[in-house]
Amino acid sequence: MWPKTLSEIARILASPLPAQSTTTSTPWASAQIQSLSTDSRKVSAGELFFAIRGETHDGHQFVAAALQKGAAAAVVESQWLESNPQWAERCLAVKDTTLALRQLGKAFRKEFSFPVFAVGGSNGKTTTKEMLGALLASNGALVTRTYKSENGFLGLAITLTKESHNKSNPPKALIAEIGIDEVGAMSEHVxxxxxxxxxxxxxxxxxxxxxxxxxxxxxxxxxxxRKSPNNCRRVWQLSEPRLAAVAHEMRQGDVVVLDESDTPQLDAKTLELIHAREVGCLLFKVLEQRATHSVVRAQWRPQSGNAQQKDWTSQISVPLPGIHNARNFALALATAALTGANQSDLEKAWQEFIPPEMRSRVVQLNSGTTLYDDCYNASPASMDAAFDALLANEWKSKHKVLILGDMLDLGTESKSWHLGLIPKLLKIENSDLCLFG
Structure with missing residues (x-):
């Protein structure tokens, strides 16, 4: 955790200190670093600059600018430094800067005095992360989380090394969003x-x-x-059929989330765990489903033997459309409840929730038009959920204009997934369709 000296960082990265830094005439190696940056435009005096090679930019092109702005040092790739020896006294050389940043993140994680919550899944990660962040931040507690959707190999490392992960004033918790796009990625992230x-x-x-x-x-x-530590508590959203299918892997101390109106057929072992209260359980029901929000009744039953927590029931409004967002909320609420937070604190904290931009967000424009903004990313599941929201009774008679972009990164199955949207799309009455892609 911060602060760290450049000597400590060099040791973590297995990078040799520049020769001049070992002399008694310079405090370079003992300089206290409080944070890092991968953006030369935003680097602050005294920060550590990581020169990352990205898809569109190479951070090595901006090493000089970062150092001139006051960065204490830069982490660069050895090959680049060989061609730019004039910066040798201000740089730590590594083979791969992205891997080096992940190595630093791993070292930070080992020092954490606060819990890490990991949010995975194909859809709803960012919304659920923000919901959980609001619920955990009761009474003004500091909760750090992944910035927007920076959930890949680089984003996770940046999340773990946030400036607020400071020894003198650590946060209450960290919520890390985990994204994958290739086989093997999840194991590396975990x-x-x-x-x-x-x-x-x-x-x-x-x-x-x-x-x-x-x-x-x-x-x-x-x-x-499956790869998380044995003492990791898993929260099972059993409305998701593919999770319900492997619910037999549940263990004591986990938490289940069940929809009253959609309770799946569970195996005997799972039912025994739930009925014996060897797992926590949040049972929820959507009492009211409107075009712009839903009202959810949630019943929390803590794991037996937890004398500090009692059963409780709450009725809460979720300011986002769609059954999928009601389920995201129930998942976040169950996760916050397992920490021991009481009902009143959770209800109060929820009032501070602000829906993330470009994700199922309903905005009333000055013209009187209602904008359903779900344009951050498109996938078959998110598109299907958006269509469900547009089928709400309040919007049935209103004129609707759908502006749809193509769904990327679906490989050889792309055509079939796009065609699969047509039946539900045809059910949306009084609508015009604009396609882009």
Missing amino acids: AIAQPDVALLTALGPEHLAGLGSWDTAVEEELLLF
Whole structure:
């Protein structure tokens, strides 16, 4: 955790200190670093700059600018430094800067005095992460989380090394969003994040260009539960059929989330765990489903033997449309409840929730038009959920204009997934359709 000296960082990265830094005339190696940056435009004086090679930019092109702005040092790739020796006294050289940043993130994780919550799944990760963040931040507690949807190999490392992960004033918790787009990614993420609590949202088709098939994508997501430490508590959203199918893997201390109106057929072992209260359970029902929000009744039953928690029932409004967002909320609420938070604190904290932009967000424009903004990303599951929201009774008679982009990264199955949307799309009355892609 921060602060760290450059000597400590060099040791973690297995990078040699520049020769001049070892002399008694310079404090370079003992300089206290409080944070890092991968963006030369935003780097602050005294920060550590990581030169990352991205898809569109190479951070090595901006090393000089970062150092001139006051960065304490830069982490660069050895090959680049060989061609730019004039910066040798201000740089730590590594083979791969992205891997080095992940190595630093792994070292930080080992020092955490606070729990890590990992959110995986194909759809709803960012919304669920923000919901959970609001619920955990009761009474003004500091809860750090993945910025927007930066949930890949680089994003996870940046999340773990946030400036607020400081020894003198650590946060209450960290919520790390975990994204995958290739086989093997989840195992690597879990090895670094080492979550104390793990939850999976919907398990729809995603990134099939890299993952190959829906079945493979599901198996990869399930590794968040299967590869996490043995003491990790998993939160099972059993309205998701692919999670219900492997619910026999549930263990004591886990938590289940059940929809009263959609309770799946569960195996005997799972039912025994639930009835014996060897797992926590949140039972919810959508009492009211409107075009812009839903009202959810949630009943929390803690694991037996937890004398500090009592059963409680709450009725809460979720300011996002669609049954999928009601389920996301129930998942976040169950996760927050397992920490021991009481009902009144959770209800109060929920009032501070702000829906994330571009994800099922309903905005009233000055013209009187209602904008349903779900344009961050498109997948078969998210598109299907958006169509369900547009089929709400309040909007049935209103004129609707649908502006749809193509769903990317679906590999060889792309055409069939696009064609599969047509039957539900045809049910949306009084609508015009604009297609882009």
